[in-house]
Amino acid sequence: MSQYRLHSGNLQYHDFPKLRELHQKRLASSLVATTSPWSRLKTAASAAGSLSSPKLMIPLITNRTFFGWTNTLTNKVENLQLKGLETVANARPTDPNAQYDFLSRLFQNHPQAVVDRVSHPMFRNFAVDSRIAVLYLQALAQTGRYSQFNLDDLVKRLEEREPGMKDILAAYSTESRQMSKQEQVIGMMNVLMGGGTAAAGSMAAMGAGRGFMSGGAAALAGGGLRGQDPKNPVYVQIYNPTSARAAFISLTGRVLIAFVVVSAISALLDEKGVGRGLGMNSGSKHIQQAQDTSNVSFDDVKGVDEAKAELQEIVMYLKNPAKFTRLGGKLPRGLLLTGPPGTGKTLLAKAIAGEADVPFFFSSGSQFEEVYVGLGAKRIRELFEAAKKKSPCIIFIDEIDAVGGSRKLKDQSALKMTLNELLVQMDGFEDNNGIIVIGATNFIESLDQALLRPGRFDKHITVPLPDVGGRKEILEMYAKKTKLDPNVDLNVLARGTTGFSGADLYNLMNQAALKASVDGLSSITMSVLEYAKDKILMGAERKTAVITKETARCTAYHEAGHALVAVLTDGAMPIHKATIMPRGASLGMVTMLPEGDQTSQSVKQMKAMMDVAMGGRVAEELVFGKEEATSGAMSDIANATAIARNMVTKYGFSEEIGLVNYGGSTGEEHASDETRNKIDAEVKRLTDASYKRARELLMKHTKQHKLLANTLLEYETLTGDEVRDLVKKGIRPKRPVINKDGGARGNQGVLSSGGSGKSRLSGLGKDSSSR
Incomplete structure (x- = not known):
């Protein structure tokens, strides 16, 4: 009935679906033909394997598919697996494990093929153990091919494979000679599956004259066929033959289909507005209303008094709109806050809402942009719709340049939709009375001009860096939240933090509080605040850096040259601190800070800055010779060159070039070749003159230069007052010496014993003469 072909000693099966069809027809016909209870008992026993042993269960093989599309794929995968297992089994005929793996997989859907393979003489020498024999007997019972x-x-x-069962098998073979083949199959199955005990029971039953079958008849008389009485249940094992690969493919298909369906439904609901009605967008980040802003007022904003004054009228309008509209006037719909980062733009917007006590919606420009086309414009509409319901109110959009950037022709239309919607909502066909939009950005030059015109953001408020008075106010505000030492002078700290924003000052106080806590202090002292300021200005100290005496000496004379020129040059900024302690990427630096806020520089001041920058290189050449000068002056030369080029191309301080401004990073944009040559010559003239002035000054004050360098080697760091006392009065600091090893630092043992002065040439790093 089954079809197979012999090729080169291998049995290859074909047409598995046809075999299944023939087997089902044969089984149906055999069940119809058996009408007597005894025949039905034997048929059920042949299918189940035994009436008495509950270990034998009817295998119910199921194929679960999704829309039926995996049937073909599953059959192909099954055939590939069977071919692979058959190849292994044929290559290892004496390995029972290889045979069992193939036959057990083959038995799941093709039991008739199992019968053919075990019964055929061609496979007589293939290994058979008790596991394979049980599979073979079950296949015989399931297919009804007992004749084989x-x-x-x-x-x-x-017996060849399992000698331990030789006696049991021999006894059973002798006693079962008079049985039919069907009875032999069932009895043999009990022997193999029940072990020695089951075999002994079977032998005793058969010794009484077909005792095995009599027991089956008794079972029929007592309870009938299995499945007809609750006391005799039918044991069913559900087995899904789908492989892991087919299961993964099926699961992937289901997930993809579910994703497409859910996405389509979500998009449909969102388009119809059902999602908003069901609260699906209630947690959207682009619509966020501050729950409580009453605790923030203008008193909490320090250092920007001018900006606060301009915003007062907004608060008055929100509190009493009729006062402004009685004469037909209208307040600006949009306010644009611009300025450097950390100056308090967001805090000002919160203060407006807190003072006016109105709803405050806040968002970020980046929250409107997504990968979906049109979603940004939709979110803009939703934000203004929510604001209309609670007007008068404030909408604050932080970093508005992310959504309001200048439109360009090459941009895709989808990128312009969000900005176009914002323009329409702020001043379009419909009025949005009672809604004030406040935008904040650090790059006003990047915003689209349509957004900046009157009627939209028609009031621009600059929030600058705080001046010295504003810095003191900010420091005092943060000092109230900490515990300061009574000797702390915030005026000195405010003067020494030129260019600091409000966020920088908060960071300074926080760093000082952490340092005082680590050191176990009961309050924040002035020295701790100076430490925090130096850490922000110059970087953290590298106390574990390995510095040789030669490197330290070169660094000390280099920094002493900067400091000496700064003290003795008219127009130079005061020295804040000079150090040879490694910080960041530099081995030493001289920090200079103005005494107050500096808005512009004179020619004298710029030339003094160039002289100070040249002082380091000149000092190295005078002390060690030109051949021993190092690359540590790289940043100094770059700073001096930048100042000279700006004087020539930007500020008009060159008689040769005249009062002309040239753009570009190098100051030579739109300049002719002849003019560029003149610019380069003028820059070189200014830097050479600065080098000569610094050289003359250091040669004249060699004694002070040497004293300052040696003091730096001993104390490592000197304050501005200590540097001035050393240079002008020759007074050394009145405090203990820190370094007695000539400036050497770190574990010197890691260096070679034959170190020479050349080691100081290996990367002195960059140093800063002005910061």
């Missing part, structure tokens, strides 16, 4: 069963052959092959 040869008890003697099976017993002989089992």
Whole structure:
């Protein structure tokens, strides 16, 4: 009935679906033909394997598919697996594990093929153990092909593989000679599956004259066929033959289909507005209303008094709109806050809402842009719709340049939709009375001009860096939240933090509080605040850096040259601190800070800055010679060159070039070749003159230069007052010496014993003469 072909000694099966169809027809016909209770009992026993042993269960093989599309794929995968297992089994005929793996997989859907393979003489030498024999017997019972069963052959092959069962198998073979092949199959299955105990029971039953079948008849008389009485249940094992690969493919298909369906439904609901009605967008980040802003007022904003004054009228309008509209006037719809980062733009917007006590919606420009086309414009509409319901109110959009950037022709239309919607909502066909939009950005030059015109953002308020008075106010505000030492002078700290924003000052106080806590202090002292300021200005100290005496000496003379020129040059900024302690990427630096806020520089001041920058290189050449000068002056030369080029191309301080401004990073944009040559010559003239002035000054004050360098080697760091006392009065600091090893630092043991002065040439790093 089954179809197979012999090729080169291998049995290859074909047309598996046809075999299944023939087997089902044969089984149906055999069940119809057996009408008596005894025949039905034997048929059920042949299908189940045994009436008495609950270990034998009817295998119910199921194929679960999704829309039926995986049937073909599953069959192909099954055939590939069977071919692979068959190849391994044929290559290892004496390996029972290889045979069992193939036959057990083959038995799941093709039991008739299992019968053919075990019964065929061609596979007589293939290994058979008790596991394979049980599979073979179950296949015989399931297909009803008992005529192919040869008890003697099976017993002989089992005895070869499992000698321990030789006596049991021999006894059973002798006692079962008078049985039919069907009864032999069932009895042999009990012997193999029940072990020695089951075999002994079977032998005793058969010794009483077909005791095995009599027991089956008794079972029929007592309870009928299995499944007809609750006391005799049918044991069903559900087995899904789908492989892991097929299951993964099926699961992937289901997930993809579910994703497409859910996405389509979500998009449909969102388009119809059902999602908003069901609260699906209630947690959207682009619509966020501050719950409580009453605790923030203009008193909490320090250092920007001018900006606060301009915003007062907004608060008055929100509190009493009729006062402004009685004469037909209208307040600006949009306010644009611009300025450097950390100056308090967001805090000002919160203060407006807190003072006016109105709803405050806040968002960020980046929250409107997504990968979906049109979603940004939709979110803008939703934000203004929510604001209309609670007008008068404030909408604050932080970093508005992310959504309001200048439009360009090459931009995709989808990128312009969000900005176009914002323009329409702020001043379009419909009025949005009672809604004030406040935008904040650090790059006003990047915003689209349509957004900046009157009627939209028609009031621009600059929030600058705080001046010295504003810095003191900010420091005092943060000092109230900490515990300061009574000797702390915030005026000195405010003067020494030129260019600091409000966020920088907060960071300074926070760093000082952490340092005082680590050191175990009961309050924040002035020295701790100076430490925090130096850390922000110059970087953290590298106390573990390995510095040789030669490197330290070169660094000390280099920094002493900067400091000496700064003290003795008219127009130079005061020295804040000079150090040879490694910080960041530099081995030493001289920090200079103005005494107050500096808005512009004179020619004298710029030339003094160039002289100070040249002082380091000149000092190295005078002390060590030109051949021993190092690359540590790289940043100094760059700073001096930048100042000279700006004087020539930007500020008009060159008689040769005249009062002309040239753009570009190098100051030579739109300049002719002849003019560029003149610019380069003028820059070189200014830097050379600065080098000569610094050289003359250091040669004249060699004694002070040497004293300052040696003091730096001993104390590592000197304040501005200590540097001035050393240079002008020759007074050394009145405090203990820190370094007595000539400036050497770190574990010197890691260096070679034959170190020479050349080591100081290996990367002095950059140093800063002005910051």
